[in-house]
Amino acid sequence: xxQNAFPDIQDTLKDILKxxxxxxxxxxxxxxxxxxxxxxxxxxxxxSLALKRRLGVAVKLETRQDKTLAEVSxxxxxxxxxxx
Amino acid sequence: xxxxxxxxxxxxxxxxxxxxxxxxxxGIDLVEIARIExxxxxxxxxxxxxxxxxxxxxxxxxxxxxxxxLALCFASKEAIGKAxxxxxxxxxxxxIAARLDSWGRLVVNLSGSARQKADELGWQHWEMSWLSWQxxxxxxxxxYQSTTRNDS
Numbered sequence: 001x002x003q004n005a006f007p008d009i010q011d012t013l014k015d016i017l018k019x020x021x022x023x024x025x026x027x028x029x030x031x032x033x034x035x036x037x038x039x040x041x042x043x044x045x046x047x048s049l050a051l052k053r054r055l056g057v058a059v060k061l062e063t064r065q066d067k068t069l070a071e072v073s074x075x076x077x078x079x080x081x082x083x084x
Numbered sequence: 085x086x087x088x089x090x091x092x093x094x095x096x097x098x099x100x101x102x103x104x105x106x107x108x109x110x111g112i113d114l115v116e117i118a119r120i121e122x123x124x125x126x127x128x129x130x131x132x133x134x135x136x137x138x139x140x141x142x143x144x145x146x147x148x149x150x151x152x153x154l155a156l157c158f159a160s161k162e163a164i165g166k167a168x169x170x171x172x173x174x175x176x177x178x179x180i181a182a183r184l185d186s187w188g189r190l191v192v193n194l195s196g197s198a199r200q201k202a203d204e205l206g207w208q209h210w211e212m213s214w215l216s217w218q219x220x221x222x223x224x225x226x227x228y229q230s231t232t233r234n235d236s
Contacts, residue, residue, distance in 0.1 A: 064171075
């Protein structure tokens with residue numbers, strides 16, 4: 001995954017995905033959760049649970065459109081900033 | 085305790101005797117119980133509350149097979165999301181709450197956005213059935229279109 005505005009968030013997200021068995025080489029900003037990483041609904045839920053445990057944020061990743069890792073990072077950052 | 089329901093490997097809440105209108109949609113989901121067991125091992129109740137309604141977590145703690153109970157709840161949410169045609173986009177997981185009644189019948193309660201979506205579609209009634217074998221649990225959700233809106 002490339003460096004961007006949320007390095008700590010990206011590191012956490014990357015770590016969570018690696019724990020799900022996703023190869024590090026697939027983890028880049030524009031990788032899509034379903035299409036590229038082939039995550040199923042249980043794994044998507046597991047990402048939300050892990051984000052809650054590790055960062056204390058509630059991020060719902062079930063959307064009508066597939067999300068890229070950059071979009072997930074942004075959603076996490078938004079959820080974090082709303083915590084104040 | 086919900087233990088008696090696991091004497092069976094399946095259950096249905098049959099309401100299809102005509103009074104609830106015609107079938108509008110069907111959603112099916114299959115979940116591996118071991119994966120929900122993993123959730124219970126790795127995450128505390130604060131995190132699990134993102135997914136499960138308080139009454140689901142409470143009932144699972146009283147059950148002899150908590151992971152299986154929550155797998156049933158999880159698959160119910162997914163099955164209903166599929167029947168709605170949008171998955172769980174725009175719906176909080178905990179807005180679909182499942183439970184087993186004392187007869188082992190699966191019953192769901194929709195609230196918030198989930199209730200609103202179903203109401204907009206005129207779907208007032210759900211028939212739920214489940215089947216478990218080995219380490220898997222399958223749930224089928226059937227939505228009934230009300231013959232007239234707002235009847236319940």
